[in-house]
Amino acid sequence: MIKKKVTIKNSAGLHARPSAQLVKLASKYKSDFFIHSYGYRVNGKSILGVMTLAAEHGAELELEVDGSDEEEALTAIEKLIEDKFGMDEE
């Protein structure tokens, strides 16, 4: 199992479209994926879980990935968040 801390950088936070992208991406990997945030732990492959986080700009999340492709999954997920979900700041 590996863990990594990240910060949400896009200004709108984890709203509808980024949440959908995150879940879509995480679901491609076999590894389990959880997000810890301010005492909560949610399934990162669950759109409803991610939405209930309501993570806004600047929110700190800890990603927890566990499984055979955990390295690969974490790299991809981290990149998506770092890249601000590929969105220009609207």
Add this chain to the structure above:
Amino acid sequence: MNADIADTKEKHFNGRGVGVGVGIGKSVVIDIESAEVEPNSISEKDVETHKKKFSKANKGLTEELELLAKELTDKSTREIIEAQLQIIQDPEIEKSVSAIIEEKLLTVEYAIYSTYCKFIERLKESGSELFKQRIVDLEDIRDRLIAIVCNHTHKHPVKKGDVVVAKDISPTELVAFYEKGMAGLVMEKGGPTSHAAIIAKSLGLPCVVSVKKATKNIDAGEQLILDSESGMLICHPDKETLKSYRKKQKDRLKLSARKCREVFETKDGHPYQLLANIEFEAELPKVAEHGARGIGLLRTESLLFGSRIRKGQEDQEVFYSHILEGTEGPVTIRLFDVGGDKTTTRASKEDNPFLGWRGIRLLLDEKQLLQNQLKAILKVSGKYPGRIKVLVPMVSVMDEVDSIKKELEEAREAVTSEGYAVDEGIQLGLMVEVPSVAISARKFAREVDFLSIGTNDLTQYTMAVDRGNERISALFQHYHPSVLQLIKTTQEGATEEGADLSVCGELAGDPVGVAFLIGAGISDLSMLPHSIPEIADLLSSFTKKEFEAFAESALNSSSDKQVKELFEKSFCQK
């Protein structure tokens, strides 16, 4: 008008107009309180049955949404539907529903109800403004799933001329009400991209959505006017208002009637044919009303999915017969155009479903499915000689053409030996949607009676752009000169070999597209029925020469944008 209505004051409500035209009628209010479901116990032996009911309901709803998503190119619409799909497939929902059934031994409807309510509460607690819209989605999905597992559909007597006022209704209910002759639809929920709104538009039905508290503020049996253009809903209209809206309604009808009587000719007398793309029997009245000369594309996938599955040969025959009975002119039936994810067998995930096992590729592997459909079509063809054409989707190589011909022959022999009369001249045609077929159109045209260009998939495969991928959606360019060139190549190939050619993609229902197509020498065009008046208007206002000049410069331009500008210069500055 009776006295007590005349006394009541006219009231206006605002919503968003999403349908077509003006609707006037008496209200039927469908006010089902979001189902409160009781926690009833089940016995251990029922656990599996209840779990199965849940996965079946989930699957049904998923298929209904996917089918709808497939037909939509509008980006924001797709996003909403995809978000709903993601919720339905959420692993946490499934876990929770299963746990409630298994561990607490409660019914599936309660398990669904309490699971969704739990997540709705959590979303509310999170206090995020971002997901307000999602709460509506969740309630909507919850109620639909419960309705499916409980086998409930609204059983409200809707009569001809009624205006249905509801919180929200499902696509299947909408089609059922439409078949009974409803005059319009008012909904509390639903943006312009909700299911019901999209279908209302396709049916040409007057529709206003997002009317707050409509089911509370409007009583049953009240006179209503709804205007799809302004999004206005008027209750108890006074005499003057009613008169002016009746006139508006009549003008619209007159307008389309005038266009219907007209021959379809360009300004200088070159004939063209406008046909309709449809999927449901309910769309037939619009086909006649808008003066389509036949059905250029009958989609059949809805026979396989959703809540009205009609997969069996006899059920299919009934469906095809209804369509033939309700129309005049040719009816082009497209064989099932589905991907590998849509059949019960071999549900293995594909990395690239759009480049994968779909259309004819799937049909040739699923012989039973294919033979059943061909036999149903052939049996009906005997009763309507000369009218049915068979269209084969997703062809990419010649072997598939040889195989489908053999299959058709086999089905013909089987049906004939059962003693049925078959239309011996039934025409066989191919969809041109893969560039390999467009480029070698001449060789393919030699083998069949007709070709039909599906411009959405042709664009997708030519531009290498997944229509569903929002990051690159700007690259999905219908008018890209390369796409236009492939269409022109197909036209030349078909003409040389004397095969008929039509276009049934979105391009045919779009003014820029249609101007190019006519100019490129393609005069059989099939589109959504309600697009016909506008398209006929454009095509009848200019000469063939003008369209030809436009088509030629479009082919020579270097971008999608340039083609649009050219169109505006040629046809909009009159």
